[in-house]
Amino acid sequence: xxxxxxxxxxxxxxxxxxxxxxxxxxxxxxxxxxxxxxxxxxxxxxxxxxxxxxxxxxxxxxxxxxxxxxxxxxxxxxxxxxxxxxxxxxxxxxxxxxxxxxxxxxxxxxxxxxxxxxxxxxxxxxxxxxxxxxxxxxxxxxxxxxxxxxxxxxxxxxxxxxxxxxxxxxxxxxxxxxxxxxxxxxxxxxxxxxxxxxxxxxxxxxxxxxxxxxxxxxxxxxxxxxxxxxxxxxxxxxxxxxxxxxxxxxxxxxx
Amino acid sequence: xxxxxxxxxxxxxxxxxxxxxxxxxxxxxxxxxxxxxxxxxxxxxxxxxxxxxxxxxxxxxxxxxxxxxxxxxxxxxxxxxxxxxxxxxxxxxxxxxxxxxxxxxxxxxxxxxxxxxxxxxxxxxxxxxxxxxxxxxxxxxxxxxxxxxxxxxxxxxxxxxxxxxxxxxxxxxxxxxxxxxxxxxxxxxxxxxxxxxxxxxxxxxxxxxxxxxxxxxxxxxxxxxxxxxxxxxxxxxxxxxxxxxxxxxxxxxxxxxxxxxxxxxxxxxxxxxxxxxxxxxxxxxxxxxxxxxxxxxxxxxxxxxxxxxxxxxxxxxxxxxxxxxxxxxxxxxxxxxxxxxx
Amino acid sequence: xxxxxxxxxxxxxxxxxxxxxxxxxxxxxxxxxxxxxxxxxxxxxxxxxxxxxxxxxxxxxxxxxxxxxxxxxxxxxxxxxxxxxxxxxxxxxxxxxxxxxxxxxxxxxxxxxxxxxxxxxxxxxxxxxxxxxxxxxxxxxxxxxxxxxxxxxxxxxxxxxxxxxxxxxxxxxxxxxxxxxxxxxxxxxxxxxxxxxxxxxxxxxxxxxxxxxxxxxxxxxxxxxxxxxxxxxxxxxxxxxxxxxxxxxxxxxxxxxxxxxxxxxxxxxxxxxxxxxxxxxxxxxxxxxxxxxxxxxxxx
Numbered sequence: 001x002x003x004x005x006x007x008x009x010x011x012x013x014x015x016x017x018x019x020x021x022x023x024x025x026x027x028x029x030x031x032x033x034x035x036x037x038x039x040x041x042x043x044x045x046x047x048x049x050x051x052x053x054x055x056x057x058x059x060x061x062x063x064x065x066x067x068x069x070x071x072x073x074x075x076x077x078x079x080x081x082x083x084x085x086x087x088x089x090x091x092x093x094x095x096x097x098x099x100x101x102x103x104x105x106x107x108x109x110x111x112x113x114x115x116x117x118x119x120x121x122x123x124x125x126x127x128x129x130x131x132x133x134x135x136x137x138x139x140x141x142x143x144x145x146x147x148x149x150x151x152x153x154x155x156x157x158x159x160x161x162x163x164x165x166x167x168x169x170x171x172x173x174x175x176x177x178x179x180x181x182x183x184x185x186x187x188x189x190x191x192x193x194x195x196x197x198x199x200x201x202x203x204x205x206x207x208x209x210x211x212x213x214x215x216x217x218x219x220x221x222x223x224x225x226x227x228x229x230x231x232x233x234x235x236x237x238x239x240x241x242x243x244x245x246x247x248x249x250x251x252x253x254x255x
Numbered sequence: 256x257x258x259x260x261x262x263x264x265x266x267x268x269x270x271x272x273x274x275x276x277x278x279x280x281x282x283x284x285x286x287x288x289x290x291x292x293x294x295x296x297x298x299x300x301x302x303x304x305x306x307x308x309x310x311x312x313x314x315x316x317x318x319x320x321x322x323x324x325x326x327x328x329x330x331x332x333x334x335x336x337x338x339x340x341x342x343x344x345x346x347x348x349x350x351x352x353x354x355x356x357x358x359x360x361x362x363x364x365x366x367x368x369x370x371x372x373x374x375x376x377x378x379x380x381x382x383x384x385x386x387x388x389x390x391x392x393x394x395x396x397x398x399x400x401x402x403x404x405x406x407x408x409x410x411x412x413x414x415x416x417x418x419x420x421x422x423x424x425x426x427x428x429x430x431x432x433x434x435x436x437x438x439x440x441x442x443x444x445x446x447x448x449x450x451x452x453x454x455x456x457x458x459x460x461x462x463x464x465x466x467x468x469x470x471x472x473x474x475x476x477x478x479x480x481x482x483x484x485x486x487x488x489x490x491x492x493x494x495x496x497x498x499x500x501x502x503x504x505x506x507x508x509x510x511x512x513x514x515x516x517x518x519x520x521x522x523x524x525x526x527x528x529x530x531x532x533x534x535x536x537x538x539x540x541x542x543x544x545x546x547x548x549x550x551x552x553x554x555x556x557x558x559x560x561x562x563x564x565x566x567x568x569x570x571x572x573x574x575x576x577x578x579x580x581x582x583x584x585x586x587x588x589x590x591x592x593x594x595x596x597x
Numbered sequence: 598x599x600x601x602x603x604x605x606x607x608x609x610x611x612x613x614x615x616x617x618x619x620x621x622x623x624x625x626x627x628x629x630x631x632x633x634x635x636x637x638x639x640x641x642x643x644x645x646x647x648x649x650x651x652x653x654x655x656x657x658x659x660x661x662x663x664x665x666x667x668x669x670x671x672x673x674x675x676x677x678x679x680x681x682x683x684x685x686x687x688x689x690x691x692x693x694x695x696x697x698x699x700x701x702x703x704x705x706x707x708x709x710x711x712x713x714x715x716x717x718x719x720x721x722x723x724x725x726x727x728x729x730x731x732x733x734x735x736x737x738x739x740x741x742x743x744x745x746x747x748x749x750x751x752x753x754x755x756x757x758x759x760x761x762x763x764x765x766x767x768x769x770x771x772x773x774x775x776x777x778x779x780x781x782x783x784x785x786x787x788x789x790x791x792x793x794x795x796x797x798x799x800x801x802x803x804x805x806x807x808x809x810x811x812x813x814x815x816x817x818x819x820x821x822x823x824x825x826x827x828x829x830x831x832x833x834x835x836x837x838x839x840x841x842x843x844x845x846x847x848x849x850x851x852x853x854x855x856x857x858x859x860x861x862x863x864x865x866x867x868x869x870x871x872x873x874x875x876x877x878x879x880x881x882x883x884x885x886x887x888x889x890x891x892x893x894x895x896x897x
Binding site: 048050070071074075079080082086087088089090091095096098099100102103104107108109110111112113114115116117120143156157159160 | 259260434435437438439440441442443445446448449450452453454455456457458459460463464467571
Binding site: 375508 | 638642643644646691694695698699700701702703704705706708709710711712713715716717719720829830833836837840844870873874877880881884885888
């Protein structure tokens with residue numbers, strides 16, 4: 001579904017991504033982990049067309065999407081949610097989701113119909129249902145709790161009916177219990193839709209519990225990859241990451 | 256679709272009824288004149304708010320399109336070749352084309368950059384009007400009168416007929432703007448205002464959408480311009496001067512951006528103010544400038560916004576009751592809520 | 598359109614020299630105004646739309662000071678320092694209250710200030726044209742260069758403007774204070790945390806930017822007719838210069854100001870009606886091809 005080959009990117013003199021090659025099979029649930037500054041968010045920016053890589057290819061459904069704008073990448077079926085929820089503060093949850101659905105259906109330029117368009121609302125309601133945002137439908141995005149904001153951010157991405165969903169730290173800034181609730185929802189979502197899901201996560205317990213495959217980035221390069229058992233036993237990872245305090249880098253706010 | 260539009264249509268018809276009835280009840284010509292000016296500048300302010308309040312594009316050059324509507328219409332009518340409706344459509348279409356070219360250059364620019372480039376282009380149009388004396392009459396304005404041949408048997412030289420026709424055009428344009436702001440396109444513009452980067456990641460072609468509303472708003476402003484040209488039977492370079500754009504911005508701020516009709520409140524207030532200021536003093540700029548400073552620094556928001564905020568506060572209290580209010584997240588408490596036109 | 602006249606002028610040394618000197622002074626005035634605008638934008642992140650009105654204020658202050666004292670030096674100082682002081686007051690009393698608020702509010706207070714200044718000048722000096730006249734110090738025969746005659750005052754003006762630009766550039770790039778100001782533009786919280794009074798710095802930068810506009814106005818006073826509202830055209834031209842040169846680049850402003858100055862000077866001979874059109878076409882071209890401007894750092 002998504003296959004990255006020899007991806008590299010430098011900012012000034014800093015090599016943020018170094019020759020990264022990863023294959024994400026269709027329908028997989030994959031975690032990207034690594035210490036702060038490992039280049040995880042940059043990796044997402046490169047894949048989603050937000051930043052253009054210096055070298056390498058990003059094959060999405062078999063075609064190279066390097067050089068396409070982020071708009072075109074979204075329209076091909078890759079959506080993302082952000083580490084700091086990126087919302088529309090003055091729209092209610094339902095309005096925001098409906099607008100996103102309208103955009104996905106190429107209806108953004110329509111002026112003769114009225115908002116909200118009923119069939120777009122149905123889709124938005126279904127997304128709210130799936131994420132448990134139903135009771136918050138009429139609340140302004142700006143007034144949601146932190147957790148609900150993160151959920152809405154994911155919901156906006158879901159409105160794109162993506163084949164590939166990129167989640168940048170879905171549990172950022174949450175307490176332990178809330179994290180598990182959130183990640184449970186992500187897993188349910190993945191099971192229900194069959195999407196290819198990539199997520200960045202700091203909490204090792206969560207990663208080992210739910211990810212099928214794990215890729216460890218360090219200083220912009222792939223340090224190790226494999227299933228949870230392999231990663232747990234990988235000496236490099238243990239040395240570099242788990243050997244110390246494996247919850248050390250749990251703190252949010254990766255640059 | 257139907258319910259919302261029918262309601263707006265009903266409100267529009269009621270508004271039109273009121274506008275038609277006013278001069279019947281108070282037959283002084285001064286009121287009619289006042290209201291025709293109100294239609295013209297009201298359309299400019301309302302259309303500017305589609306950019307400022309709805310999309311977050313603070314244009315400082317909106318009067319350019321007001322003027323281009325007035326001049327194009329006036330020149331076409333003076334040519335004697337076309338009827339009023341044809342000239343009006345051509346003036347609106349021509350303005351839309353100008354806006355398309357200028358907008359294509361401007362809408363990619365960031366906030367304040369956008370403001371001053373739109374102002375620069377407006378002053379360019381002003382300089383064309385002033386320089387091209389042979390066509391526009393330069394400083395003196397488009398003189399010699401604008402003929403008003405009958406339209407569909409209506410004699411527009413009759414002040415009452417002229418007033419009624421302008422009122423109809425005004426209400427139709429307001430209704431069109433209302434429809435746009437309540438359409439899926441209108442909500443897409445709200446997304447762009449709130450968070451353009453996120454809108455882009457949700458498949459919204461931000462540049463194309465901004466250009467679309469820029470052209471539409473210009474077209475609506477040009478209708479205001481042509482109403483004024485038709486009424487005063489001429490067009491003047493002041494229409495395109497930067498102070499006209501400044502006044503339009505102040506009308507929006509004075510009335511408030513949050514309610515759809517807020518800018519009309521501002522238009523009414525500013526026009527009333529101008530009316531009395533010119534009676535009592537020559538120092539119009541000094542008085543207006545001081546009033547603006549007091550309102551911007553003192554009140555800090557438009558008058559209709561006070562009403563809107565009160566309604567919102569009440570709604571929020573009611574909504575909070577069933578939905579066990581959770582504390583809002585830190586991220587948005589810090590950032591100023593950019594909510595404008597609702 | 599009279600391109601023949603333009604070709605004739607270009608092929609005659611005397612005409613070319615005269616026009617080059619005209620282009621230079623137009624360019625230098627624009628450069629002063631634009632560098633002030635650019636400085637304020639670079640550090641405070643706001644476009645000072647009153648900048649043109651400050652230029653006007655500088656010219657009228659110089660006019661008054663000269664009429665009162667007969668001293669050209671006093672006139673220059675009054676124009677520059679007076680406007681600089683006015684800028685500080687304006688920043689403290691008005692602009693600082695709309696920082697961080699909607700751009701709309703910034704536009705509005707500037708709009709209000711222009712109205713007040715234009716009207717104030719009209720009340721004090723009347724609406725008609727005023728002339729300051731050439732100071733006696735410069736009542737010298739024009740300097741002859743390659744057959745063309747250049748008034749001595751032109752040379753003085755170019756020198757002063759050039760010196761002011763150089764001082765500004767050195768001040769920003771080579772001094773400790775300049776370093777602080779540059780840091781302020783990037784990270785005001787950090788500068789504040791270092792115990793530096795950022796409020797004072799903001800006011801100072803705004804005042805310095807205003808002072809440049811005032812100096813330009815004062816320098817222009819002997820050779821321009823003064824009218825209320827004379828600031829608008831120079832404001833728009835300085836926008837064009839900013840776009841072409843690149844926001845925040847002093848060197849870019851210098852180049853672009855000269856470009857516009859020469860376009861004006863030679864355009865006045867060859868195609869007087871299309872000078873504005875050409876300037877705007879240049880601006881549009883830059884916006885389309887290189888939105889960050891010729892020497893700008895950051896994409897707009």
